Amino acid sequence: MDTPLTFTEPARELEVSAEYDVLVVGGGPAGLTAALAAAEDGLKVGLLESRSFVGGNMTIGLPVLGFLGQKGNQVIYGLPQKFIDRLKVRDAASEHRPCPLHMGITLVEPEAVKTVGLEMLTEAGVDVVFYTFVAGVIMSDDGSAIRGVITESKSGRNVVIAKVVIDCTGDADVAYRAGVATEKGNEHGGMQPPTLMFCLSNVDTEKLRTSIAVEKRTYLTDFIPAEYFGQNNQFIVVGLRELIAKARTERNLEIPNERTIIITGLKKGEVWINMTRVTGTDGTDARSLTNGEIVARRQIDDIVEYLVNYVPGFEDAHFTKTAPFLGIRETRRIVGRYTMNEQDVLGCRHFEDAIAVASYPIDIHRPGDEGCTLIWCGDCYDIPYRSLLPAHIENLIVAGRSISATHEAMGAIRVMATCMAMGEAAGRAAGIAVTQDILPSEVDIHALRRKLLDNGAYLRGLEGERLTPETEDVSVPA
DSSP: OOOOOOOOOOOOOOEEEEEEEEEEEOOSHHHHHHHHHHHTTTOOEEEEOSSSSSOGGGGTTOOEEOSBOTTSOBOOOHHHHHHHHHHHHTTOBOOOEEETTTEEEEOBOHHHHHHHHHHHHHHTTOEEEOSOEEEEEEEOTTSSSEEEEEEEETTEEEEEEEEEEEEOSSSOHHHHHTTOOEEESSTTOOOOOOBOOEEEESOOHHHHHHHHHHSTTTSOBSSOOHHHHHHOSSOEEEEOHHHHHHHHHHHOOOOSOSSEEEEEOSSTTOEEEOOOOOTTOOTTOHHHHHHHHHHHHHHHHHHHHHHHHHSTTOTTOEEEEEOSSOBOOOOEEEOBSSOBOHHHHHTTOOOTTEEEEEOOOEEEEOTTSSOEEEEOOSSOEEEEGGGGSBSSOTTEEEOSTTSSBOHHHHHHHTSHHHHHHHHHHHHHHHHHHHHHTOOGGGSOHHHHHHHHHHTTOOOBOTTSOBOOGGGOOOOOOO
16 A cells, blocks of 8 residues: 655744634534623633534524424523524524424524524624634643634634633534544444435425325325324425335436425425435545535435425425535534433433433434434433533533434434533533633532523423522432
């Protein structure tokens, strides 16, 4: 095997382009709320985002999942709810609607997410910098803390300094570069395949809805009863497996998914399709991501042909746009001070250091086949603060799908509303740490929980009751 060609980059001095109390890296659902939460304490907060907009996966046509629990109650409030409320002012968000499969769906208008998110950040005084990648980190002499992050942009290579860094990249990019131990995928390293969402217009969603509701013996959906479609004008369709099988046989179509997944948009006649699937894609590898984009775009033509010729309501539909990037379900997860596991989710576990409550089921798009694993716990489960803290880096907090969790637990906590709740907790923890001049691991958990509750977040007691700042101190049995 030939020895790879290498070059030695000359050492150079890097200019410090900014200095913050709290630096948030990544402007997706977690990063957005983390920055807003930290800024509410009057701290100097910076947000670095590699794209030209904030919102992350909220901008690719997916509904926001996770606001409602499996018992129909709302389990995410606080800043995530305030964000939805701001979208509603623009008629750019729906109510939180119960869904038999996803527990709850909240439809959002992708372009409005970008605008409203940026508005809220600038109003809060967050210094937002787009088109900027984190290329490395500068560590303290003993390797226990991040002194700054190295950025790469059109402006060149610079350093940003911060007292506390919050990694909301979704891929644990900062944590990984700081030497934090990380894991990927299942026991074989297989990661959930990504999807390139795309949009069709001029769809007769009423025809689609009533065809399922009335002809329920013909058009079968996964876990969602036909009666649901008779009661909801905006909805998600998951299933119609028999129609895909028919299209494959009759037209020799290559459809990479065993289920039809249709999400109605807020605009009349608009739907988003969640059916491309590129197995083997590594969201932390540029060439793998590039191949994923190439393959996913090739898949769209056959999927559209299937929809137009086999699914009621799509007869006159036409393609309008693809999402701005692949929707990545899974990459790196940090090894933190506690690793959430499958039994924590399925056992509806309480934690004394809970900073968020979630209820979304374990939802794993299996790496090895076309299928999906769905397991419900029947209620809610807590997310512990320790899972946001890397094991050995003291001034770093991680929020979003790359927290310390197993492959199975990550399949449950990865949805957007839950990531937003984790982001808010991370931002408020960072605020306490900077204000008191302590490390994030030294933050008094009861003070953090009370601060979350003071600001409208949802935490639960042992009987499922909603806690208040006065009832926050819950002793969880060992």
